[in-house]
Amino acid sequence: MSALIYKQRFFHPNHPKTAVSNYVHIGYIATRPGAVKHPNKRHGLFGKLKPGPLQAFDSWQEVARIARQISREGKNMYRSVISFQTSTALELGLMDFSDWQQYIEQHIATVAAQNQIKIENLCWAAAFHNERDHPHLHIVFWDKSQTITKNFTHPEIPNRIRKQLIKDTFAYKIKQFCALRDEAKSGFTELTDRLVDEFEDYLKRLNPKAFRTFQHRFEHEDEDFLIRFPKHHLIETSSAKHLANRLFELRHFLPPTGRLAYQLLPQETKIHLDELVQELLNDNRYLAQLVEDYVQAKLELARLYTSDPDRMEKQRGNYQAEAEKRIANRILSTLRTMIKMEMESASAIRQADRQHALAEQLLLELLNMMENLAMRIRLDVDDKLNVMGGELSKQAKKEWLLRHKDRGMER
Incomplete structure (x- = not known):
């Protein structure tokens, strides 16, 4: 067992990419594979x-x-992560989505207080990722009353949050630890930082290898890397x-030279x-999900200009075909690499490990490609909604009126 990990950071609101980056960050933590989603919803965000x-x-x-808007206004949006080892989470009773929701609702005040945010001004949203070795919670939060942009958060702030979370989460375990060391006899009443440090050292000694692996996952990798976590675990070896x-x-149906395009x-x-x-779509449900996300995003964009259901149904087919064509062209890019390798070495491409590596790389790139495409379209939809005041275009309104005028709904 090991203690919890807490990480926190923010991107400066004055940076030109911060507003979009914060938007994308929320989309990723709420929807990507691994995120536990609400029933009948395509995301798992709550708060x-x-x-x-x-x-x-x-x-x-x-x-x-x-x-995105508060970033443009100069307010800081903080990104944080809380994680436990799977065995620890189970000991704490954090077994399902509801348990993790209750946990952060009970402890979010600690995060707010250490960041000097009044609880009545705190806005936050979270998503639970049930990864096999380190279930974790992504949290974004901000102070809606903030008037002065912050340039820096002292490292001691997330460290204090981490220690307070340990005190609150492991209070009973720490007292047990103290009893083992006969400290209970000394009138022990307070969970101090010193006790937290000693408790963590004790946990490290119980299983040093597991502790090092867990620490490395979150403390020696950039937080953005965590958000764009590798998707190797989404690919079965048999599939690759x-x-x-x-x-x-x-490959045998393709010419040895010339341009390869669908x-x-x-x-x-x-x-x-x-x-x-x-x-591929039948074999990898995550890729199929991302293609559906792409189609839905394109449909949202189309709805800004038309509300004709027949046209929308036709567009759905077009967008699905468009996504599949993008995948096909990406496959051709990998095949082009295979052909080039064949020309350089007649035997290399026939090696099983090389074929497997190319296939796995292709699958990973397809997942990233569809994820990024869907997110860019979502941003485009929001930008156009903002320009249009959140309303349908004149053409879309006209089509709606024509369809409903015989029902006595024309105004």
């Missing part, structure tokens, strides 16, 4: 934007838009091996490539 009961937001975008074989098969392929080759794309 409080005002005092009151815990809120499961209708969409992550409503929080992301606010974060199957894809490697299929790529090698498809629209230039012979029809027979297109059929084989399309079949491979469908296999």
Whole structure:
């Protein structure tokens, strides 16, 4: 068992990319694979934007838009992470989404107080990522009453938060530890920082290898890296091996020279490539989910200009085909690499480990590509909504009126 990890940082609001970065950060923590999602929702974001009961937001975008706006206003949006080892989380009773929601609701006041934010001015949102070895909670928070932009947070602030969280979370365990050392007899009544340090040293000695691995995951890697965590765990070894074989098969339908682009392929080759794309979507549910996110984002953009259901249904098919074509072209890029390697070494490309590496790299790049494309479109939708005042275009309004005028709804 090891103690908890707490990390905290922010990007300066004056930086030109901060507002967009904060928007994207919220989208990633709320939707990406590993995030535990609300029933019947496509995200897992929850929190409080005002005092009151815990809120499961209708969409992550409503929080992301606010974060983007407060960044433009010069307010700091903090990003933080709380994590335990799986065994520790289980001992603490943090077994499901509801448990983690209750945990952060009980302890968010500590985060606010140490950052000198009054609880009535605190806005926060969180997402639980149930990763196998280190379940963790991503939290974003800000002070809605802030008037002066902060340039720096002293490292002692997140350290104090971490120690207070340990005191509050492990109070019973620390007292047990003290009893083992006969300190209970000395009239021990206070959980001091010294006791926290000694308690953590004790935990390290119990399982030094596990503790080092856990510490390294969160303390020796940049927080942004954590947000863009590697997706290797989303790819089954058998899937990468199957894809490697299929790529090698498809290679035989391609010319050894010349440009490789989907629209230039012979029809027979297109059929084989399309079949491979469908296999990938059926085999990797995360890729299929990201393609659906892309389609939904494109549909949201289209709804700003038309509300005709027939047209929207047609557009859905078009956007799905567009996403699949992007995947197909990315496959062709990998095949181009294979062909180049064949020309350089007749035997290298036939090595199983090389084929597997290329296949795994392709899968990872496809996941990142679709994730980034969907997020860029979401940003485009919000920008256009802002310009249009959050309303439909004149054409969309006209179409809506024409469809409903026979129902006595025309005004």
